Amino acid sequence: MVTRISINVLRSARVRREEDVGPWFPEPLLADPYEDPERSAELADSLSMAALLLLERLSPLERAVFVLREVFDFGFPEVASAVGRSEAACPQLAVRARRHVNEGRARFEAGLREREELAMRFFGAFREGDVEGLRDLPAADVQLVADSGGKAPQWARGFFGADAVSRVLTTLLPPFARIGGLVEPHRVNGRPGAVFRGRDGRVLNTWTLDILDGRIQTIRTVSNPDKLGHVGPVADAWAVLRETQQARRAAG
Numbered sequence: 032m033v034t035r036i037s038i039n040v041l042r043s044a045r046v047r048r049e050e051d052v053g054p055w056f057p058e059p060l061l062a063d064p065y066e067d068p069e070r071s072a073e074l075a076d077s078l079s080m081a082a083l084l085l086l087e088r089l090s091p092l093e094r095a096v097f098v099l100r101e102v103f104d105f106g107f108p109e110v111a112s113a114v115g116r117s118e119a120a121c122p123q124l125a126v127r128a129r130r131h132v133n134e135g136r137a138r139f140e141a142g143l144r145e146r147e148e149l150a151m152r153f154f155g156a157f158r159e160g161d162v163e164g165l166r167d168l169p170a171a172d173v174q175l176v177a178d179s180g181g182k183a184p185q186w187a188r189g190f191f192g193a194d195a196v197s198r199v200l201t202t203l204l205p206p207f208a209r210i211g212g213l214v215e216p217h218r219v220n221g222r223p224g225a226v227f228r229g230r231d232g233r234v235l236n237t238w239t240l241d242i243l244d245g246r247i248q249t250i251r252t253v254s255n256p257d258k259l260g261h262v263g264p265v266a267d268a269w270a271v272l273r274e275t276q277q278a279r280r281a282a283g
Contacts, residue, residue, distance in 0.1 A: 054189070056178040056251055057087070058258040059219045059237040061226070089128050096121055097128035146242045150223030151216060153240065153247060158214045160204045166197045170246035175199060180255035183236075183268035196250070206275035209282075226262060233266035234259045 086094050095114050099105040100121075110125075111118040149168060156164030175196045179185035190196050211230030217237075218224065224239040236254035240247050256265045 054176050054178045055180075056239075056253050056258075057220060059224070059226075059239070059253050059262065060221075061217045061219060061262060086132065089131055092116070093124055093128040093131070096124040097132065100125045101129070145245065146223050146240075147218075149242055149245065149247070150225075150240050154214050154216050154225045154238075157200070157204070157207075160208060162201050162204070165200045166193075168247050169193050169196055169250075170243070170248050173247055173249065175250045175252075177236075177252045178255055178258075179268075180257060182256055183254040184272050185254060206279065209275055209278040210271055228263075229266045229271060231266075233264045234262050235266050235268065235271065237262065 086097065089097060092114060096110055096116075099110045099113060100107070105113070107118050107121045107125075110121045114121070116124070152164065153168050155161075156168070171193050172191070173193055173196050174189055174191045176189040177185045186199070190199050207227075212235065213228040213230070213232070215226045215228065216224070217226055219226075219237055219239045222239045222241065224237060226237050227235040229235055236252050237259065239251045239253075241249040241251075253259065254268055256268070259265045
C-alpha cells in the first residue's frame with residue numbers, strides 16, 4: 032500500500048514539475064538515515080543528484096522497482112507484492128530500469144575526499160569573497176543552473192563556460208555580504224553542497240556541485256521555497272532581493 036501511494040505521489044509530482052518554471056531538480060536531501068558507514072556510502076551514491084535526475088527518466092513503476100530492489104535490497108517476491116505486479120515481471124522491470132540509469136549516469140571520478148576538499152575550498156572562497164579562489168575551481172565548460180519554480184528570483188537562463196559562470200559568482204558576492212549571508216557546507220543528495228542562509232538563519236537556497244577531474248563541472252541551486260521547508264525556515268527571497276537593492280543604492 033505504501034509503495035502504491037508512493038507511485039501515485041510520483042505521478043502527481045511529475046504533473047507539478049511540468050507546471051514549474053525553468054529547470055527542475057529534486058528536493059535537496061541533507062540527512063543520511065543510515066549510521067553504518069558502508070551503507071551510508073551506498074545510499075549516498077544511490078541518492079546523488081545525478082542518480083535522482085536519472086531516476087526521473089523512469090516510469091513511476093520502474094522507479095519503484097528500482098528503489099526497492101537496488102536501494103533497499105528487497106527480494107523480488109517482496110517487490111512484486113509491493114508494486115502489485117507478478118514476480119516474473121519484476122526482474123524485467125528491474126533490468127530495464129537499471130539499464131536506463133546506467134546509460135545516462137555521469138561518471139564522476141574524483142574520490143569522495145577530493146570532492147569534499149574542493150567543495151570546501153569553493154564555498155570557503157565564496158564565504159570570504161575570494162574572487163580568484165572562485166575563478167580557479169570551475170572547469171572550462173562549467174554550467175550554473177537554478178531551480179526556483181518561478182517562486183523566487185532566478186536567472187532567465189543557465190550560464191555556461193568558466194568566464195560566464197565566474198562573472199555571475201563574483202556578481203553575487205557583494206549582495207551576499209550586504210545581507211550577512213551564511214554558507215553551511217553539507218552533503219546534498221549525496222553530493223558536495225551547501226545551504227545558503229540569511230543573517231537570521233533562514234534558508235535562501237541550496238547549492239550542489241558535480242566535480243570531475245578536480246574541477247567543478249556543474250553548480251545546481253534550488254531556491255524554490257516549496258522544496259526547502261524541510262531544511263529549515265525559508266527566507267522571503269523577494270524581500271531579500273529588495274534589501275540587497277536598497278543597500279546597493281545606499282552605498283552609492
